[in-house]
Amino acid sequence: MSILVVAEHDNKTLNPATLKTLTAAQAMGDDIHVLVAGENCADVANEAAKAAGVSKVLHADNAAYGHHLAENLSALVVSLGKGYSHIVAPATTTGKNFMPRVAVLLDVAQVSDIIAVESADTFKRPIYAGNAIATVQCDEAIKVITVRSTAFDAVAAEGGSAAVEAIGDVFASEKVKFVGEQVAASERPDLAAARVVISGGRGMQNGENFVLLEKVADKLGAAIGASRAAVDAGFVPNDMQVGQTGKIVAPELYIAVGISGAIQHLAGMKDSKVIVAINKDEEAPIFSVADYGLVADLFEALPELEKALS
């Protein structure tokens, strides 16, 4: 049986979450097909064909798939997916949006947000915001699975040479219309994919002070995140939020600045390889997960850190 991985992309480049999802898929079986559905996304299909371990790329190119609307994408995946043993996608907001539709239209239950593959039908997934880890077995004929990509390493982006097959089927719901989007344009790396993340919390006091984090981030090539407290206080927009209800990150280095370390924040970053905490409250819970803690006033420590990295 074969595995269908639905690629995450922006019609221009393959999102790295897809390469990580491929690693999870390889642990389930070895004949892996990738579906690239989008609009003018031939470059993405070619990129997917080069990824290690991919045997075939299905390329569906139509305006109906341009914004990855769940109604259209799920109908396409269901039409292609009946012969597969597993249908797998990264648990991004796109994957979370369309995959449950795929499952229900195939009349199967879905396993969400897996962090480990024990066997072709047994997976580990966090529940209760990561405060418990469940091992679940799925007996459905087609296993519909979303993958927490930060829990897996990426397959090699180069080296494969899969054939690309064009898919002409068009599914376009009349009931939903794309109106617009506000995408934060940034020169910085994407939060979920960055090697280094530096995040600010309520201790930053206001949005203007985030410039102190930016200066350090520039030295490190880091993405900038925030705690829910900083987002709720209106310091920064919510797409910067790291935590249970925001983005889950697991970079090589995570620097938490002025963040107390509420459970909800820890759920989003505690799998980072090295954690640094800078906080003036030495009792802050963030220190209990930090590899290196610095008890200091961030308004002194950040400029000093920027200088030390120059």
Place this chain on the structure above:
Amino acid sequence: MKILVAVKRVIDYNVKVRVKADQSDVDLSNVKMALNPFCEIAVEEAVRLKEKGVAEEVVVVSIGPKACQEQIRTALALGADRGIHVETDAMPDSLAVAKILNKLVAEEAPQLVILGKQSIDSDNNQTGQMLAALSDMPQGTFASEVKVDGDKVQVTREVDGGLQTLELTLPAIVTTDLRLNEPRYASLPNIMKAKRKPLDVKTPADLGVELASKISVLKVEPPAERSAGIKVASVAELVEKLKNEAKVL
């Protein structure tokens, strides 16, 4: 129009979760239970639409043991008009829940169904999307803004890169994200009034839905603990450790 809101009884979000010693599940005995926070936001949004004159009736449904009538009463105290309790002691998976809700959607014919984007216990984030596909209604998930305009609803969604806005033709499904609204507190008079609001009880069998799940939980464990590291005395020491010990710079 009529709005249907689905709510779930879950462990209170302030409670520290503990895994049972036999690793069969999380220990829920003598633990404070509450309305799932995302569901509370769904109730609030429906009640606000009623207060604006967009909706005439807000019906709230919950599936679960007898005790989840407490959460239905909470929703009624927040301003919902009527409750439906689908009683079962089983723990149905999202697929079965979506099938039950789909039957109720067929019976009640709401113009808008609002659900939380996920429950904070199983963290599946599936039910709203499944219901949308089953009922063939368009979906606006992870909503941070909902605007009803005639036979359309405009939903602004929180997505990975920022925000996306969709226009859905009613009837439609909306799932809530955290920043959609801040739920009110129920006043004492409203809590008293809620006790007298109608609450229907049904069973999954009444609706013709099977609850057996093909996903079984083999084991539930606590996550690997991360131990605290060391405190450094200065920025210089921090940078030195990151360079030479952790080797991440």
